[in-house]
Amino acid sequence: MSTEGNPDRKVTRPRLGPDAREHIGAHLQIVYAEIEGQPIPDEQVDLLLALRRAERELSRKET
Incomplete structure (x- = not known):
């Protein structure tokens, strides 16, 4: 369904x-049980650490 003509119209989806x-x-x-015990890849750990550093920098700038 498209709301092209009326952007305020809500699209109803089948439940x-x-x-x-x-x-x-x-x-x-x-699926979750299969991956639950696997370690987090280093690339994802690096991304999480970078996000944490960025959040800390933002909070320091706000105070």
Whole structure:
């Protein structure tokens, strides 16, 4: 659905039934269980540390 002609019009999406939600939830739990014990890759750790440093710098500038 497009709201091109009327940007204030809300797009309604079909809702999932309980069976579909249960099916999706079960598969998400399986996927999560597979990756749960794996270490965080170094690249992602580096990104998280850079974000932490940037947040600290911002908070120092605000005070």
